[in-house]
Amino acid sequence: xxxxxxxxxxxxxxxxxxxSILTENxxxxxxxxxxxxxxxxxxxxxxxxxxxxLLSARTCGYVGSDAHTLAAVVELIHVASLVHxxxxxxxxxxxxRETLQTKWGNKVAVLVGDYLHARVLSMLVSRKSDDPAxxxxxxxxxxxxxxxxxxxxxxxxxxxxxxxxxxxxxFKTGKLIAASCILGAHLGTNNMERIDAITQYGxxxxxxxxxxxxxxDFVEAPEKLGKNAYGDLREGKLTxxxxxxxxxxxxxxxxxxxxxxxxxxxxxxxxxYVESLFEKYDVETHCLRIAQxxxxxANAALTILPQSAARKALENLANYVVSRES
Numbered sequence: 001x002x003x004x005x006x007x008x009x010x011x012x013x014x015x016x017x018x019x020s021i022l023t024e025n026x027x028x029x030x031x032x033x034x035x036x037x038x039x040x041x042x043x044x045x046x047x048x049x050x051x052x053x054l055l056s057a058r059t060c061g062y063v064g065s066d067a068h069t070l071a072a073v074v075e076l077i078h079v080a081s082l083v084h085x086x087x088x089x090x091x092x093x094x095x096x097r098e099t100l101q102t103k104w105g106n107k108v109a110v111l112v113g114d115y116l117h118a119r120v121l122s123m124l125v126s127r128k129s130d131d132p133a134x135x136x137x138x139x140x141x142x143x144x145x146x147x148x149x150x151x152x153x154x155x156x157x158x159x160x161x162x163x164x165x166x167x168x169x170x171f172k173t174g175k176l177i178a179a180s181c182i183l184g185a186h187l188g189t190n191n192m193e194r195i196d197a198i199t200q201y202g203x204x205x206x207x208x209x210x211x212x213x214x215x216x217d218f219v220e221a222p223e224k225l226g227k228n229a230y231g232d233l234r235e236g237k238l239t240x241x242x243x244x245x246x247x248x249x250x251x252x253x254x255x256x257x258x259x260x261x262x263x264x265x266x267x268x269x270x271x272x273y274v275e276s277l278f279e280k281y282d283v284e285t286h287c288l289r290i291a292q293x294x295x296x297x298a299n300a301a302l303t304i305l306p307q308s309a310a311r312k313a314l315e316n317l318a319n320y321v322v323s324r325e326s
Contacts, residue, residue, distance in 0.1 A: 003316040003323075007051065010313050014054045014068060015047060021072040026119055036104060036112050040079050044095040048209075049074040051317065052180035056198050058310035059302075060188025070133060070183045073120055077137070078176055080116035081144060083109055088152065089235060117141075132186045140179040147171025156236045158258045162243050166207065169240075173213075174206025197301045201314065204298035208291040209321045214239035215287040216324070218278065230271055236261050240290075241283050242274070248281050291322045 008015065026041050028034040050071035057067040085091070086099040087109050093099065100109035120137075127134060151168050154160050181202030185195045217232050218241060232239045238246070238261070246254055257277065260270035278284060295318040305311050 002320075004046070004320045007055070007313045007317055007320070010309060011051065011054045011058070014071075015050065017065070017068040018047070018050045018054075018071045018075070021068055022075060025072065025123055026076070026116065028115075033112075033115070036100060036108060037115060039097075039103070040083055040094075040100060040112065041076075041116075043079075043097055045079075047075060048317075048321075049078050049176060049180040052177065052202065052314075053184040055310050055314050055317070056181040056184025056202075057187045058184075059305055059308060059314060060185045060191075060194055060198065062184070062188030064187070067184060067187055069123065070187070071180075073123055073137065074176060074180045074183065076116050076120050076123075077141060077144075080113045080120075081148075081176075083113035083116070085148075087113075088148075089231060091231060133183055136179050136182055136186075140175045143171045143175040147173075147175070151237075154238075156261075158238065158246070158261065160238050160243065162240070162247070165238070165240060165243055169210040170203070170207060173210040174203055177206035177209060178202030194305055197304050200301035201298045201318070204294045204301065205318050205321050208294035208298070208318070211240045211287055211291040211294070212322055212324060215241050215284060215291075218274065219284055230267075233261070233270060233274060234267060241278065241287050244286055245274070245277050245281060245283055249277055253277060288322060292319075295319055295322050 022041055023038075026037045028037060053071040053074060054067050057063070082094060083100055086094055087101050087106050090101075091099050092102050100112055124134065124137065147168050147170075151172060154164070154168070178199060179202070181198045182195065185198035189195065214232065217230065217239070232242075242257075242261070246257060249257065256273065259265060260273050298318045299315045302311055302314060
């Protein structure tokens, strides 16, 4: 049994409750709306963010239904962002199935993403204004949008720095992963030292997750990836592996790399050239080493928390984010 399966088994009943909430709170009386929404809500995925809410809550001493609600909320925010991302990226496949815009067009996809955000608001409307979850989720959603805008603006910028890129992904991806941890922690404790530890954990694994995601776009088989490979390369996006490759290759290789990343270049030539540079400079090993460093720092942050099965599961999850063993 993989480490991820062990994590899921620990909270299997909670995850079942989250799935029920997702289904109940996204249902529509209009059959087509319901069909389109369930296509993405039930479209698979590891449910990483709900798992982080549930485990963080348990680690801080809380077991209850409010964790299920907040876990469902963060998953809906995540799914809505994927729907909109697929429109922006013109992606045909997500989680091994057709994306919404492939099946029904961009208009339907954008509006379904908006519908999911509306459902999130409906699920939160009964909470008190001073509930920490309200500020956490508002700040997170804003940061995610800002990250998307900045990344779109920087698309095609061959000179984007590693520091700039890490800042962008901390907004686009890291914020919601960290927020999932923080939401759970607030359910279980008012101890700021423990909340800060969980926050640090979430921030670190958020960065590790995206670095590995960037790498998998180049090295993972499409059937396991669940979407078309080389998507970032096709869009001319500089992600962590490419930024590192640009840094270590020689001037001639750098000029050629910039050329093949141009949207007008031959796709197969671009893929072959990038693959040759990855092999020459052992880019995969470097990216995994950097990601593992973030995972190790995530686990180090947890050491002030009491030993428990939930804390151990968080530690296993940090390592899974890097290894992604099935």
